[in-house]
Amino acid sequence: MSTPFTPSRPPYRINIKRGRPVMGATGAGDFLRSNDKISPLLPTIQRHLSLQKDCGAILPPIFDTCEVMQLADGLLTLSAPNAALATKLKQQCPKLLSSLQERGWQINAVRIKVQVRRVVEKAPPVKQLALSGKALQAFSTLEQNLENTSQNTDLLAALSRLLERHQQQKK
Known part of the structure; x- marks a missing residue:
């Protein structure tokens, strides 16, 4: 096991938990300039x-x-x-x-x-939108009063899904 490099003036602080040198923000440049192998x-x-x-x-x-x-x-x-x-x-x-x-x-x-890098994709954020009872009631009324025509089928399906999702969130 090798011992850690210790320059004459330590530009680091000791991590108490692990006992290893940790570079400080101010000491990193001093360390790079003082180390003969890294300074070039x-x-x-x-x-x-x-x-x-x-x-x-x-x-x-x-x-x-x-x-x-x-x-x-x-x-x-x-x-x-x-x-x-x-x-x-x-x-x-x-x-x-x-x-x-x-x-x-x-x-x-x-x-x-x-050079393809491994990209860690972030999970899509969970929607935190909560509709008020008044808004849900208005959507429900719209769904019930909307004519069931071929032009309105997608809208009716979307309203139904919206109301189901928000009913499940309340439970």
Whole structure:
């Protein structure tokens, strides 16, 4: 079992329950700058974040779900979550390339990779609408007084379902 890294000035606090170092918000930057193995990555990370921000400013609606993967030898590699978005992004490559060059980036080509991410779908929200007794009575009266014609069948079915659902919620 390896021991945790402890710099001369600890930029972290100790988690009492687990006894492991936990990075603090203010100490994370100090830790990255003081660690010899990680500090060379800091300029690359900052460059990628700046490039991500510029790409997002140039193509805001498209670039929301895309990410900068790599910038090496004048080749910018971007990731797109699906093929459809990759195609749209590919159509915007000339605009993106010229705009980035105007902003001072030394980029000659753009490559797009499709990288599907596992998306956890949220459950649809449960409706919390509660109709008053007066409203339910009005819908019930409408259902009873509405003519039973072919034009009204869908409306009658919808009113019936609405009234049944709200009767069940009351119970």
